[in-house]
Amino acid sequence: MKKIVVSSVTLFWLLGLAPGGAGAFQEEGTLRIGGMWALSGPAAYIGSSSKGLSALAVDEINEAGGVMVQGKRVKIVQSVYDDACKAEEGLTVVRRLADSDKVLFSLGPTCSSVAEPVFGILQKRLGDATDTGLQFLFFTDTAIKFGLAKISPWAFRNVGNEPAMFDLAFKLVKEKYPELKTVAVAYESDFAHSVSTWKGATEPAVKKYGYEVLDVVEWRFEDTEFGAQAAKLRKTNADILVMMTHTFTTCGAVKEFKRQRVKAKLMVGITSAASTETLVGCGQAVEGLIIPTNFAAISPKAKALADKAWAKYKADSNLHSVPAYENVHAIRGIVEKVGIKNEPATLLEDRRKVRDALAGLGTFQGVLGPIKMNGDDDPVKPRDVDKAIILVQAKGGQWTVFWQPPELEKK
Amino acid sequence: MDYYVAVLSIMGVHILLGLSVYLVAITGQLSFGQQGFYAIGAYVAGVCTALWGTHLVPALLLGMTAAGLIGFLVGFPTLRVKGLYLGIATFGFGEIVRLAFLNIKYTKMVGGKLVGPNGAEGFRHVSYIYDRGFTQVQYLAVIYAAVIVVAGLVHLLERSKLGAKFRAVEEDEMAAAMAGINVTAVKVMAFTSGGFVAGLGGALFVHYSTYVDHDMVALPLAVASVTYPMLGGLGSFWGPILGAAFLIFLTEGLRFLQEFRLVIYGALIILTMIFRPRGIIDEAVMMRIRSLVRRKGAPSPAA
Numbered sequence: 001m002k003k004i005v006v007s008s009v010t011l012f013w014l015l016g017l018a019p020g021g022a023g024a025f026q027e028e029g030t031l032r033i034g035g036m037w038a039l040s041g042p043a044a045y046i047g048s049s050s051k052g053l054s055a056l057a058v059d060e061i062n063e064a065g066g067v068m069v070q071g072k073r074v075k076i077v078q079s080v081y082d083d084a085c086k087a088e089e090g091l092t093v094v095r096r097l098a099d100s101d102k103v104l105f106s107l108g109p110t111c112s113s114v115a116e117p118v119f120g121i122l123q124k125r126l127g128d129a130t131d132t133g134l135q136f137l138f139f140t141d142t143a144i145k146f147g148l149a150k151i152s153p154w155a156f157r158n159v160g161n162e163p164a165m166f167d168l169a170f171k172l173v174k175e176k177y178p179e180l181k182t183v184a185v186a187y188e189s190d191f192a193h194s195v196s197t198w199k200g201a202t203e204p205a206v207k208k209y210g211y212e213v214l215d216v217v218e219w220r221f222e223d224t225e226f227g228a229q230a231a232k233l234r235k236t237n238a239d240i241l242v243m244m245t246h247t248f249t250t251c252g253a254v255k256e257f258k259r260q261r262v263k264a265k266l267m268v269g270i271t272s273a274a275s276t277e278t279l280v281g282c283g284q285a286v287e288g289l290i291i292p293t294n295f296a297a298i299s300p301k302a303k304a305l306a307d308k309a310w311a312k313y314k315a316d317s318n319l320h321s322v323p324a325y326e327n328v329h330a331i332r333g334i335v336e337k338v339g340i341k342n343e344p345a346t347l348l349e350d351r352r353k354v355r356d357a358l359a360g361l362g363t364f365q366g367v368l369g370p371i372k373m374n375g376d377d378d379p380v381k382p383r384d385v386d387k388a389i390i391l392v393q394a395k396g397g398q399w400t401v402f403w404q405p406p407e408l409e410k411k
Numbered sequence: 412m413d414y415y416v417a418v419l420s421i422m423g424v425h426i427l428l429g430l431s432v433y434l435v436a437i438t439g440q441l442s443f444g445q446q447g448f449y450a451i452g453a454y455v456a457g458v459c460t461a462l463w464g465t466h467l468v469p470a471l472l473l474g475m476t477a478a479g480l481i482g483f484l485v486g487f488p489t490l491r492v493k494g495l496y497l498g499i500a501t502f503g504f505g506e507i508v509r510l511a512f513l514n515i516k517y518t519k520m521v522g523g524k525l526v527g528p529n530g531a532e533g534f535r536h537v538s539y540i541y542d543r544g545f546t547q548v549q550y551l552a553v554i555y556a557a558v559i560v561v562a563g564l565v566h567l568l569e570r571s572k573l574g575a576k577f578r579a580v581e582e583d584e585m586a587a588a589m590a591g592i593n594v595t596a597v598k599v600m601a602f603t604s605g606g607f608v609a610g611l612g613g614a615l616f617v618h619y620s621t622y623v624d625h626d627m628v629a630l631p632l633a634v635a636s637v638t639y640p641m642l643g644g645l646g647s648f649w650g651p652i653l654g655a656a657f658l659i660f661l662t663e664g665l666r667f668l669q670e671f672r673l674v675i676y677g678a679l680i681i682l683t684m685i686f687r688p689r690g691i692i693d694e695a696v697m698m699r700i701r702s703l704v705r706r707k708g709a710p711s712p713a714a
Contacts, residue, residue, distance in 0.1 A: 040672065040673055081666055081667075082666055082672070086631075087620065087622070087627050088421055088620070088627075089662065089666075091417060091421065091619075091620055092414065092417045092418050092421060092663060093666070095413045095414040095416070095417035096414040096417075098413065099412060099413035099414045100413075100414045113533075113624065113626060113627075116533060116535060116622040116624070117620040117621055117622040120535065120536070120537075120538065120620065120621030120622045121541065121620070121621055123541075124538065124541070124542070130544045131541060131542065131544070132540075132541050132544050132545060132546055132547075133538070133541040134413075151535065151536075189513065189531065190513075190625070190626045190629065191626070192531070192532070192533065192624065192626070195531035195532070196531075196532060199531070199532075
């Protein structure tokens with residue numbers, strides 16, 4: 001038995017620690033890309049969807065013949081790793097993608113708390129040999145905490161602009177429900193995205209539109225008991241419940257709210273909760289919940305994508321996962337345009353070319369419409385995008401459109 | 412190569428964390444609060460280099476000294492509790508530290524960036540080693556220089572009279588006191604030295620990762636740090652080193668299994684604990700190794 005245990009452990013180590021095949025690249029007709037997401041733990045439902053949507057984009061490109069590099073069509077090969085939403089694991093995964101797997105760029109990470117150190121070890125001063133930070137390109141789809149792309153010029157993001165999203169959400173709620181005056185707030189005190197969204201996006205919007213904050217309660221990302229917080233919120237009798245909490249705790253909390261008869265006239269949720277997971281996990285308890293997002297299946301193209309992703313990978317199409325799909329397609333276009341060499345020896349040069357092209361990309365096509373990438377010189381949101389904001393509402397077990405911009409309505 | 416260096420770097424700081432738990436454990440105390448000292452070391456050393464612009468070496472020393480001094484203070488109140496109660500008390504200390512860093516804000520603009528502990532937002536831009544042109548391998552050498560010094564000192568401690576006193580307190584506190592050992596001094600010394608070592612680990616980590624926040628020093632880190640000496644064994648300082656190496660490599664080695672890896676990870680730990688309940692390097696193994704070394708070192712009868 002001891003021998004079996006020792007042999008199994010050794011086998012796992014060898015399997016798991018072995019580097020990717022170094023002989024691939026142009027001569028073997030492949031282009032390597034990477035992805036690191038939370039594929040285990042409470043945030044796994046977010047990471048798994050991003051993984052599925054990126055795989056779908058890779059399939060589409062490969063089925064269409066691949067990417068044109070140096071006059072030859074090459075297939076995309078994607079290396080994907082689980083960072084478990086843990087910073088330390090992210091630090092080893094990024095080195096693995098950059099050094100062992102030698103990918104051109106990576107999607108992910110899921111969690112902002114992982115993006116912080118992972119972007120932190122990237123090079124800060126482009127082209128400066130004395131800066132030994134990692135020269136590795138990220139085109140993030142999920143980590144949404146405001147300002148993360150400012151950390152390094154190698155970090156780009158196609159994520160929502162939460163201050164603008166919540167500003168719009170409360171503006172529209174104010175217009176539609178002028179009789180609602182007070183709010184009570186819940187957020188996850190240990191989760192970077194939750195804290196930063198409340199402090200940096202929602203609280204300013206709530207104050208701007210003149211709502212009175214009656215109470216703010218908090219719990220942890222992995223909590224399962226919400227009795228005390230529900231009791232506090234019930235006493236406030238607030239008109240609006242602002243739930244800056246992710247699906248896992250939101251579902252537990254709203255069920256407890258129902259049990260304790262916490263009666264708010266409206267609920268506003270965090271961007272990440274605009275997923276099928278929330279509808280399935282929370283059921284009737286989230287009926288009426290309004291969330292600002294960047295994706296909803298409101299056009300035939302978006303609906304077809306959502307259906308295909310679900311059918312093929314059981315992946316939910318939402319504001320975090322659809323950008324993974326968009327980013328892969330955008331990078332394909334850039335690679336074909338800038339003419340990389342796709343050789344192990346030119347990897348750093350290729351990454352730099354793609355990085356520079358991404359910084360100067362301007363507008364590219366997303367699933368719902370055009371997306372504008374801000375350049376390095378943007379004073380507020382360098383290397384972040386501006387894109388359409390939609391408000392969705394949970395009704396009858398599905399997400400319905402509460403509001404969409406006029407240009408999307410025409411489609 | 413960079414990937415393996417990254418794994419070894421993370422392993423190095425976790426070895427220090429494991430050794431800090433070990434130093435307390437060999438006096439018969441179980442601490443679930445070493446991550447608190449680790450956090451203190453990380454934040455203090457990070458403030459030194461990122462905000463005050465000090466050199467790395469004084470920053471590391473200040474980080475570990477701050478953690479050691481807090482360890483000295485924590486050593487006294489924990490004298491009144493034992494066993495599980497001590498575990499809860501030390502975990503409480505770790506949570507106090509974590510919650511303190513959740514609320515502490517001490518920032519200023521450095522080079523156009525907001526730097527410093529910023530409450531729940533964390534502490535960003537501790538980029539000393541990358542700004543100064545350290546390569547990954549060079550910083551790995553710094554980490555392992557610290558590991559070798561600490562492990563060497565723990566080894567010397569184990570072979571000294573003081574080490575014997577530590578073990579005596581672990582075996583039977585009452586008997587040790589009756590034999591004239593100052594139990595209070597031994598226990599406080601264990602917490603202080605454990606604090607120093609964990610603080611050094613945290614100080615080294617924050618410069619590697621460039622970022623630390625309150626969530627990185629929460630319960631999972633406490634559990635991991637206690638697991639290292641428990642799994643590796645309490646018979647020698649090699650135990651926590653082996654335990655940390657085993658678990659870090661296991662985490663990496665099983666990554667390809669994605670969501671299933673935690674199941675395998677847990678099962679392998681359970682199996683190890685069933686077959687080696689006192690850890691991989693327990694007292695019996697150490698005795699066997701020592702007798703083997705003695706036999707090899709002794710002159711042969713024919714000589």
